[in-house]
Amino acid sequence: MSEDSLLGRLYKDDEIIVEEGTQSRTMYVIQGGKVKVVKSAKGSETVLALLGAGDIFGEMSLFDASPRSATIKAVGEARVLAIEYEGLLKRIKMDPTLALRIIKQMCQRIRDLNGRLISAQRTMHHTSDTLLQLKKAEDVRIKDLEPKIITIVTQLQEKLHAITEQYVHQGESLHEY
Amino acid sequence: MGGAKVTLHDGARVAIIGGGPAGSFFGIFASKLARDMGKALDLTIYERKSFVTHGASGCNMCAGVVSESLVQTLALEGINLPPTVVQCGIESYYFHTLDGSIEIKSSRLSQRGIATVFRGSGPAGSVAKGIQSFDDFLLQKAIEHGACVKRSFIDRVCMEGDKPELYSGGNMLQDCDLLVGAFGIKAGTGKMYEDIIPGYKVPPTVKTAQSEIELGSDWVAHRFGHSIHIFLLRIPGIKFASVIPKGDYITISVLGKDPKADHIKAFLNHDAMKKFLPSGFKVPEKFCHCFPKISVGAARKPFARRTAFVGDASSTRLYKDGIGSAYITAKAAAHTALLHGIGEKDFREYYFPTCKSLNRDNLFGQFLFAANHLMSVVSPISRSYFNIVRCEQKSLQKNTPYSDILWDMFTGSRCYKDIFMRTLHPWWIIYLLGAVVIYPFKKAVFSFINR
Ligand SMILES: Cc1cc2nc3c(=O)[nH]c(=O)nc-3n(C[C@H](O)[C@H](O)[C@H](O)COP(=O)(O)OP(=O)(O)OC[C@H]3O[C@@H](n4cnc5c(N)ncnc54)[C@H](O)[C@@H]3O)c2cc1C
DSSP states (O other): OOGGGOOBEEEOTTOEEEOTTOOOOOEEEEEEEEEEEEEEETTEEEEEEEEOTTOEESTHHHHOOOOOSSEEEEEEEEEEEEEOHHHHHHHHHHOGGGGHHHHHHHHHHHHHHHHHHHHHHHHHHHHHHHHHHHHHSTTOOHHHHHHHHHHHHHHHHHHHHHHHHHHHHHHHTTOOO | OOOSOOOOOTTOEEEEEOOSHHHHHHHHHHHHHHHHTTOOOEEEEEOSOOTTSOSGGGOOOSOOEEOHHHHHHHHHHTOOOOTTTEEEEEOEEEEEETTEEEEEEOSSOOSBOEEEEOSSSSSTTOOSSOOOOHHHHHHHHHHHTTOEEEOOOOOEEEEETTEEEEEETTEEEEEOSEEEEOOTTTSSHHHHHHHHSTTOBOOOEEEOEEEEEEOOHHHHHHHHTTEEEEEEOOOTTEEEEEEEEETTEEEEEEEESSOOHHHHHHHHTSHHHHTTSOTTOOOOSSOEEEOOEEEOSOOBOOEETTEEEOGGGSOOOTTSOHHHHHHHHHHHHHHHHHHTOSSHHHIIIIIHHHHHHHHHHHHHHHHHHHHHHHHHHSHHHHHHHHHHHHHHHHOTTSOOHHHHHHHHHHHOOSOHHHHHHHHTOHHHHHHHHHHHHHHHHHHHHHHHHHO
C-alpha cells in the first residue's frame, strides 16, 4: 500500500519523536513501524521497550505536566499519529470512558514494571550471595576474581536482555482490537 | 408505555437495523461493555447492502472524510484505520475563491491527521484496485466483537406484546429485547417508524450531489496532494464544492439548492477547477454520480421503550463529521442500554442529552455557515479575511485565530459553539473590519504610486 494512505507523521530510523526531559502534553498512537523507548545515562542508551502498531505512548503527560520521562525513537521508518491534548481533554469530558483504554495500558505497564523489579531484585540477591561466598574464601586474589565477575556481569546482561524481550512481546500483545 | 424497569440481561437479543457506521459502532461498543460487565449479548446487525460490491449498490454515498477528531478518537479506542481503507492522509485544506487560493494547515499538529475513504469498495467500474470499504471494515470489527451480520432488508417492524418483531419479505426474522435503528436517512426506513413509535420523526434533509472522477493516482497526487480543496466560486446553484483526493479518483461533493448532474458539470468546466484537470479533460458521458440526502436537523424523540435510534436516524452534526456523530450517538446509546436500562425513561435521561447537545451545537453551526456564505459572496470581506489568513499561514508558530476558525469549521475538529465563541472576540471583529476598510485604501495608494 502506498505511503499516501498512511496517517500521522513519518519518522526516519533513529529520529527522535519524544525527548526525555522536554515538556509536552501530546500523546501518540503508532500507525505503522516500530519505536523504542530509551533512557540515556553517561553516554550509554538502555532500551526499556519496543512498541509497535496500535500501541500508545506519551500518555503519562495526560495526567501530569512533568517533563518526558524517556526518549522515544523510531526503529526503521515509523508512522505515528499525534493526539492533540486540548481536543482530547474535551472529548474525555464528554465521554470519560475514552480514557479507559489509556488507563488499562498504564495498568499493564505498572504490572510489567513490578514484574521486572522483582526479577531484577532476585538477580541482585543472587549476585551479592555469590560475591559474599567469594569473599569468604581466604586465598582469593583480585586476578582470580576476574573470570567470576565477568561471568556474573554477563549473566546480569542476559537477564536484562531477557526481561526487555519479554516486555517487548507483552507490549505487542497489548492490542485490544 | 412506561412499565416496569427493563434491562439488558445476560444473553439478551439485540437487533440493529443498518450496518453503516452507526450500526457497527453500536455493535462494537455494546459487545465490548457487555463483555467487561461479564455479560454476553446475542447481537444481530441487519444490512441490506454488500459493501464489497462497486458503485452505488455497495456504497453509503458520502464524501468519505473521516475527521481529525474521529481519526484520533478511533485510534484511542484501538481502531486504527489500515492503509487499505485510507485512500489518502490529509494534512491541509485549500480554499479557492475567485480572488485566488490559500492553503490552511492545522496550527496545533503537523501531520496527516484526516483520512479519506470509500464507503463502499470504490466507484462503479473500478475493478480490483485494492480498495477496502470503510463501512465493511467497521462491520468486520463488529463481527470480531461477537456481532452477527445478516444481509436482509427489514421491511416491517411491529410490537408484539412488549417486544419488537422484525420482518423481511413477509417472514418473521426474530423478536428482540432491544431494537436499534441505525438505518440512516437515505433508505426511507425511518418513515416506517413514524407509524410505530409515537413521537418519532425522521430528521429534515436536503439533496446533495456527489461524483467520483478517475484521473489516475499520479495525477491526483501531483495536482491535489494531501489536501482537501474547497471551492467557493459563486456558481449559480452551488454554495460550495469540495474535491477530495482518493487514490486514482477524486470525489466531488456539491452543496447547493437542488443540485443536479449539470451542476457537477458546470463545476468541472469552471476555469478555477479546470486548472486541476488534465489538459483536454472532458467530462465523461457516463460518470459515477449520485444525489444523496444529507441531514440538516434532528430526529424528534429518537427513543422509546426497548428502542433507540442512532447515527443519522437520530442526531448528527450539521454538514460535518456525520460519521463522528454516528460514533458519539451509537456509543452513548450502547452505554445507556447496558449501564442504565432500555426503558423510555432510561434513554430520555441518559441517551437523549447526547443528542440534545449535538442539536444545540448545530444552532451555532447554522449561524457559522450562514456567516461563511455571506462572507464568500461579499468580495471585500472574503478578500480581507483570506489576506489575514494568508499572513497567518506564513508563520504557523504564532497565534493563528482566523485560520483556526476556518480549519475547525471545515474539518469538524471543534464543536461549533467553541468556534462561534472565538468569532465573538472583539479583536477578531475589529481586525477584520480594519482589514476591510484598509484594503481598498491600500489598493488605491498602490495604483496611484504605480501610475
Ligand atoms: C453528500 C454527503 C457527504 C457526506 N460527507 C461526509 C464526510 O465527508 N464525512 C462524514 O463524517 N460524514 C459525511 N456525510 C454524512 C455521513 O454520510 C452520515 O452521517 C453517516 O453515513 C451516518 O451513518 P449511519 O450509519 O447513521 O447511516 P448510513 O451510513 O446511511 O447507514 C445506514 C445503513 O442502514 C442500511 N439500511 C437502511 N434501512 C435498512 C433496512 N430497512 N434494512 C436493512 N438495512 C437498512 C443502509 O443500507 C445503510 O447501510 C455526508 C453525507 C452526504 C449526504
